[in-house]
Amino acid sequence: MRDTPVIAIRNLYKDYPTPAGAFPALKGVSLTVYPGEFVAVMGPSGSGKSTFMNILGCLDRPTSGDYELNGQNTAHLDKNATAKLRGQTLGFVFQGFNLLPRMNLEDNVSLPLVYSDVPKSKRRKRARQLLEKVGLVRYAASLPSRISGGQQQRVAIARALINRPSLILADEPTGNLDSHTSQEIMALFTNLNREGITIILVTHESEIAIHARRLVRFRDGVIVQDAPTRQASAKVKP
Numbered sequence: 001m002r003d004t005p006v007i008a009i010r011n012l013y014k015d016y017p018t019p020a021g022a023f024p025a026l027k028g029v030s031l032t033v034y035p036g037e038f039v040a041v042m043g044p045s046g047s048g049k050s051t052f053m054n055i056l057g058c059l060d061r062p063t064s065g066d067y068e069l070n071g072q073n074t075a076h077l078d079k080n081a082t083a084k085l086r087g088q089t090l091g092f093v094f095q096g097f098n099l100l101p102r103m104n105l106e107d108n109v110s111l112p113l114v115y116s117d118v119p120k121s122k123r124r125k126r127a128r129q130l131l132e133k134v135g136l137v138r139y140a141a142s143l144p145s146r147i148s149g150g151q152q153q154r155v156a157i158a159r160a161l162i163n164r165p166s167l168i169l170a171d172e173p174t175g176n177l178d179s180h181t182s183q184e185i186m187a188l189f190t191n192l193n194r195e196g197i198t199i200i201l202v203t204h205e206s207e208i209a210i211h212a213r214r215l216v217r218f219r220d221g222v223i224v225q226d227a228p229t230r231q232a233s234a235k236v237k238p
Contacts, residue, residue: 004071006167006198007033007056012065014051025051026062027221033200035166038193040209040229041202043218049202050171052218056200057169058086070166087116091160095172097152099144099159105131106140109159116163130158134188150181157188161197168192170201174208186211 012029015022026048033039043049054060055067058074067074070089074082099108110127118126131137134154136147144152153173160168170189174182182205190211193199203209210229217225 003035005032005034005068006037006070007031007200008066008068010066012052012055012067013063014048014055014060015063024221026055029065029221029223031216031223031226033198035198036193036196037214038190038199038212039201039214039216040212041200041216041218042204042206042209047218048221049218053169053171053200053202057090057092058082087112087163089166091163091165091168093153093156093160093168093170093173095175097144097149097156097176099152099155101144104141104143105136105147105155108144108155109162112159112162126162127158130161131155133161134158148181150177150184153177153181153185154188157185157192161192165197167198167200170199172202172204174203174205179207182208 009029009031012026013024014026015024017023029048029052041049041053051060055062058069061075069085072085074085077085100111103111106124106127109130110123113123113126128137128140131140134157136151136154136158139147139151144155147155153176157173168189173189174185177185186208189199189201199212201208201212209215212229215225215227215229216223
């Protein structure tokens, strides 16, 4: 019997109000992602992929349709329950790193645990373990401004792992990095996936998408391609 999906989406619609009427950002999207998958999401600007990722991250709600995260229908959750599910299940990695400039790396990584009432000693231990995992524990007391962009993204990945999420959502995580550093970051994501973490990653770059095992491509609010990356690689376009 196959595992329960991490993500199960059925007939998802999302409309945004405009002066000219409702704009349909998503038009009946359905997708299932199982534990341990590594999925790249591609599509041109305005294709619906950002709206889709916001809904996956429980940062927005669909107009209609069902979204189950780890077996829980998010439509039936209030704000507190949604925040709890998001904190327990999801880790986020963004293009802009989003590190707090006046906090050292250790404090940046451990910050999500502050809201979980984890004692300071345990927060510090966990943060240092993760900084070691991404190869930066020697910089634990440094400010973000003292390290490179690639190193800052490694810190952001460590922070995303602090609550031991089963799913990482990465939105253009290499968008601000050079090609060599981008490949290093993708090697880190690949290793995390091999450890069993499910990853969904948005990218415009085919060189990044090929690191995933599955490609989902959006256009005009619908999924137009969903295939193993090797089969789709010849057709991968931003």
